[in-house]
Amino acid sequence: MENSNSVVMVFLIIFATSSAISFCNGNLDMLCNENERQALLTFKQDLKDPMNQLSNWDESGDCCNWTGIVCNKTTGHVLELHLANNLGGKINPSLLNLTYLNYLDLTMNDFGGIQIPSFIGSLKSLINLDLSNSGFTGIIPHQLGNLCMLKQLDLSDNNYALVSEVLANLSGCTVNSLEILELDRNQLSGQLPDELLGQFRNLVVLSLTSNSISDPIPESLGKLSHLQMFDVFSNRLNGSLPESIGQLAELQIFYISFNLLEGEVSDIHFANITSLEDLYASGNSLTLKTSPAWLPPFQLHSLHLNSWNLGPELPQWIQRQTVLSDLRVSNTSISGRLPTWFKNFSAQLDFLNISCNQLYGEFPVMISLPYSVFDLSSNQFSGSLPPIPSTNVGILDLSNNLFSGSITDFMCYLNGGPNMLRKSDNSSILSLGNNLLSGEIPNCLMNWNNLMVLHLENNNFVGRIPSSMGYLSNLRSLHLRNNNLSGELPSSLQNCKLLLNVDLSANKFGGRLPQWFGASFSNLSVLNLGSNNFHGDIPPELCNLKYLRILVLSHNQLSGEIPRCFGNFTAMAILQNSSDPTSIMISTGDWQFLENALLTSKGRQFEYSTLLKLVVNLDLSDNNLLGKIPEELTRLVRLQSLNLSMNRLIGQIPSKIGDMGLLESLDLSRNQLSGQLPPSIASLSFLSHLNLSYNNLSGRIPTSTQLQSLDGSSFIVNQLCGPPLAQNCSESDRMPPGVEEEEEDREGNLLEQSGFHLSLGLGFAIGFWTVLGSLLFNTPWSIVCHRLLDIAVLKLYSIIVEYF
Known part of the structure; x- marks a missing residue:
């Protein structure tokens, strides 16, 4: 028996060993x-x-x-x-x-x-x-x-x-x-059903962001006792915030931004929310009503209350948020000076947005500013720009304030010390526009080599564009409009090959337009050089800018003819391709920096930002441009606004002007244009602004709903007739029915035909009058001959039109 057991044991060992070997050798690889x-x-x-x-x-x-x-x-x-x-x-x-x-x-x-x-x-x-x-x-x-x-x-x-x-x-x-x-x-639409929502008692995360859910947040939300994250960002929820949210003891993330909520929020709403870390509630019409001595039961990392009513002062309880790193209280009716405690408190922030309030006075001097975003825009801060010792500011927006003085220390030196050069490797946006800043733009821009956006518009800067601008190889947007800058554009600027939007308008820049624009700025979408002192011809190299949608060269001293190759502006001629460069929009959470452009259209100035990508505009007005309007311009079928006024243009309005079916504004006034209005102009069904005044145009104004709805001042100081003008048209002003006006150079074609055609015409005329002339004096024959003559002339006219 003992031997028998030993044999079995040996057998099992051998079997197990062989099985293991077989498995290791891959014989049992089908797991x-x-x-x-x-x-x-x-x-x-x-x-x-x-x-x-x-x-x-x-x-x-x-x-x-x-x-x-x-x-x-x-x-x-x-x-x-x-x-x-x-x-x-x-x-x-x-x-x-x-x-x-x-x-x-x-x-x-x-x-x-x-x-x-x-x-x-x-x-x-x-x-x-x-x-x-x-x-x-x-x-x-x-x-x-x-x-x-x-x-x-x-x-x-x-x-x-x-x-x-x-x-x-x-x-x-x-x-x-x-x-x-x-x-x-x-x-998703409709309301959050109160009776259903309360059944999900074990929910930890409920995320419904970016839908169309409406009606108030139900009270049953307070029954979800384990809820840690509630996200209804960007919906249509309305009504007041339910007090039951104060029962959500485990709630950590509360996202209700961009809804239609309104009413008051008090300390009751936060009574037991001891775990709350992120409160995103911007974009609602809520009013915070807490006592000055209120001590919140939570410690937040992020607080977004943009568009709430917090004023008139910045709530004191915010200073007790010792781990807060992200504070956004834009457009919250805060006014006056910032409290003294804000100076030390702000040193802990990575993100600060207090824009669009009524804050004034000097901004507190700070020892440390580790901000990634720092937005003080649209207040009334004054004095010198606040010293920013840190080099880690990624987005710095101080625009639309009353800051004054030079920016040299601010941009070139740390702590204002001439021996401590600034090196801002992380800065991507610097916006100082719409202030009272003065002096020259310092030649230390190589210290800001990662800038994507540089906006210095609407200040009092003088001098030239510094050559160090060429070091900004990542620059997408450059706004210097409405300063007192002068001189020629530096050649180093052509190193900024990623530029999308350039606005140098309303300065005193001079010289010729650089030819290298067309070669260097291949992605350019917006170019505004209006209201300067540029002279000479428009370089045809500009026609290489295939993404250009807005070109403004108005109010300069440009001469020569409009380049015919302007008809090659691809982005003005065809629907935008998805691969085209887009307008700049940099966003972080509910903070956005939108690119913008200030343009004149329909006789008024408009500022475009959100809709900028849809705007297509060509403005060459108030120059010394000569010659005819190129027929090639009518290829730009995406144009919404065309302004060629106040030049010395001659000839007729292009016959195919009606092909530009999206035109909303057309201004050809104060030129030397002549001839009749092309019938195709009547097909411009979106036209709401037209100015053809002060030219030598003649004949009947074509009939269309748009043209007759315009004011008569659009056509004055011409020889035009018919509605909306009070002057009636005579028979001689009538155009042959169904015949479109031909452009002026075609009218001359008949006189430029070969000698054969001219001889043939003269021979026909002499023979015709020799045979039939005498018959015209016989009354019966005269009637018959006049009828025959009418038929012949009309037939001949149709043949000429068809042939030429």
Whole structure:
């Protein structure tokens, strides 16, 4: 018996050893469960895989080694399926064979607007379901409510309708287990249902950002006692903030920015929120009513209250937020001087936005400023620019204040010391426009070599543009308008090859327009050189600026002809391509820096920012330009405003002016244009401003709803007739019906034909009058001949028009 046991033991040892050796040698390399492997292969058959991501899903492979598969290392069962990005097609129900699947990730795909398959509600082991941004639409199947193990559900970036319907279809055992629910960026509308919302008592995260959810936030929100994050950023929620939020003891993140909330918020709303870290509530019409001695129960990292009513003083309780690094209280009716405690408090901030208030006086001198964003704009701060010792300021906006004096110390030296040169490697935006600053622009811009935006407009700067401007190789936007700058543009400026927007208008710059503009600024979208002293011809090299949408050269001393190649401005002629450079918009949270342009159109000045990308404008007015208006300009069919007034242009208005169907403003006044108005001008159906006055135009004003609705002053000091002018037209002013006016150079074509055509015409005339002339004196024959003559003349006219 003893020997028998020994034999069995030896056998088992040998078997175990051989099995281990076989496993190590790869004989048991098929860890994947066979039924589940076949289910995955069937699932793959219905998928579209243009990027061939699932190329290693084949008959012979171990599915646990396939792309996107996570298996249990012991049992071989498929636990997780991660198939994000660029898949499409259908979702095969073979997934039901993955009975141990607890994580299904199909995000960032395109399933073409199909409904979420109802069978997913039968994957009982699911803990995490991510179907975000995958092109699902329709009704969320109620079967998802059967997922009793589900903890996290993300259906963001799809296309669903009513938020109440979504929540209703998730009722069931899902309500009791769900901890994270994300429905961001859908098209959800309607109200958050009070009775349904309160059922999700285990929710930790509820995210509904960027939808169209309306009505007040329900009181039942206070029942979600485990809620740590509530995000309804950018919806249409209205009414007052429910006091029940004060019961959310575990709430850490509260995002309600950009809704329609109104009313008062008191300390009751924050009574028990001891864990709150980030309060984002900007863009509402809420008023904070707390006592001066109120001590908040929380310590915030971020506080966003833009557009609230906080005034008249900055709330004192803010100074007790010892870990606060991000403070945004723009447009909050704060006035007066900043409190004395703000000087030391501000040293802890990384982000400060106190713009658009009524603060005045000198800004407190600070020992340390580690800001990434520092926005004091649109207040009434005065005195010298505040010393900024730190070199870490990424975005610095001091515009629209009353700062005065030189900027040399501010830009060139640390702490105002001449031996401590500034080096601002991290600065991307410097905006000092609309102040009372003076002196020269210092020649130390190489210290700010990472600047993307430099705005110094509407100050009192003098002198030339410093040569060190050429070191700003990352510069996208340069605004120097409305100063007293002079001289020629430095050649070093052509090193700023990434420029999108250049506004040097309303200065005293002179010389010729640089030819290198066309070669160096290949991405340029906006160029405004108006109201300067530039002279000479317009260089045709400007025509290489294929992205140029706004060109203003008005109020200079430019001469010569308008280059015909202006018709090659691609961005003015065709619809904008998605790859075109876009207007600058830098945003951080709810803080945005928008590019802008100040333009004259329809006889008035407009400032464009949000809509700048849509504006297309060409203004060459008030120069000494000669010659005819090039017919090629009519190719610029995206133009909204064209101003060629106050020049010395001659000839006719181009016959194809009607091709510029988006024109809203057309000013050709105070030139020497002649001839009749082209009939095609009547097709400018968007035209709301037209000025053709003070020219030598003649004939009838074409009939259209737009033209006759304009004021008669648009046509004065010409020889025009017909509505809206009081002067009636004579028969001689009538144009042959259905015949469009030809441009002036075509009118001369008949006289420039070959001698053969001229001889033929003269011979015809002599022969015609020799034979028929005598008959005209006989009355009966005269009547007949006049009729024949009318027919012949009309026939001849039509032949000439068709031929030439």
